[in-house]
Amino acid sequence: MNPAWIVCVKQVPREPVFKRSAGFLQMDRERTEGVLNPDDRVALEKALQIRREHGGRVVAVSMGPPAAEAALRETLAAGADEAVLLSDPAFAGADTLATAHTLAAGIRRIPGWRLVLCGSRSLDSDTGQVGPQLAEFLDLPMATRVVKIELRKGEVLVERLLDGFRERLAMDMPALLTVRGDGQNLGALSLRALEDSFESRTVTRWGLKDLDLDPACVGWEGSPTRAKEYALWQRHRSGEKLEAKTAEAVERILSVLADRNVLG
Numbered sequence: 001m002n003p004a005w006i007v008c009v010k011q012v013p014r015e016p017v018f019k020r021s022a023g024f025l026q027m028d029r030e031r032t033e034g035v036l037n038p039d040d041r042v043a044l045e046k047a048l049q050i051r052r053e054h055g056g057r058v059v060a061v062s063m064g065p066p067a068a069e070a071a072l073r074e075t076l077a078a079g080a081d082e083a084v085l086l087s088d089p090a091f092a093g094a095d096t097l098a099t100a101h102t103l104a105a106g107i108r109r110i111p112g113w114r115l116v117l118c119g120s121r122s123l124d125s126d127t128g129q130v131g132p133q134l135a136e137f138l139d140l141p142m143a144t145r146v147v148k149i150e151l152r153k154g155e156v157l158v159e160r161l162l163d164g165f166r167e168r169l170a171m172d173m174p175a176l177l178t179v180r181g182d183g184q185n186l187g188a189l190s191l192r193a194l195e196d197s198f199e200s201r202t203v204t205r206w207g208l209k210d211l212d213l214d215p216a217c218v219g220w221e222g223s224p225t226r227a228k229e230y231a232l233w234q235r236h237r238s239g240e241k242l243e244a245k246t247a248e249a250v251e252r253i254l255s256v257l258a259d260r261n262v263l264g
Helices: 038-054 066-078 095-108 131-138 191-199 246-259
Strands: 005-007 011-013 018-021 023-028 032-036 057-065 082-086 114-118 141-152 155-162 165-173 175-179 201-207
Touching: 005 038, 005 131, 011 066, 011 165, 018 082, 023 114, 032 066, 038 057, 038 066, 038 141, 038 175, 057 066, 057 095, 066 082, 066 201, 082 095, 095 131, 114 131, 131 141, 131 175, 155 175
Parallel strands: 005 057, 005 114, 057 082, 082 201, 114 175, 141 175
Antiparallel strands: 011 032, 018 023, 141 155, 155 165
16 A cells, blocks of 8 residues: 655744634634644655655645635645545534643544654644644554654654764654754745646645544533743843953852852
């Protein structure tokens, strides 16, 4: 069977907009422009590279509202062979667990899949949880923060970055990898390819009934996580210039670090 290289992609908001529902905050995706998640773009490029070297087909899968189809059209324009959108009102408000549960059901319907690639993180929530949770639902070996992928005789050899070290692993396939964004991108897409992706390519849609899922396990109802508040993370830097002899400067630096609990 022609192997399928699955890429899970997400449409993320260019600017986050929230709405309050039942006392909790949810992302309001209908009021902001959506873009393809940067790390998922890298995962897609890795999948396209695997296809160039080993054949098969690249299938992009996303869960989201109907507007998320635009992100899948972009994957088709970039070279993906197929695109599947998991979309249903019942899927709205899903946390990472419910999202992974839905994605797993969709992937199981795709014949011949051998490898699942996800971005390491998403631009909006930045939890990094969907990939590992998806691996658990699919009962797959997994490696995270992968920067290099090589296939060899039923195995996938990967290199990943972990705590400043490079770690090399070998796993049997099928397997799941989360891919670390490394500045790589798909490059500029041609207008002809984008037009073709909208005019002559098909995005398959599957809903709750197609996936035979329990409504209590998906979307808001199937999400044990509730977000009460969101805050935009900001990095603040400050500097202090010391004009002193070396010994005095060292003492001053140690004192500042101790005051800020850097030294333990």
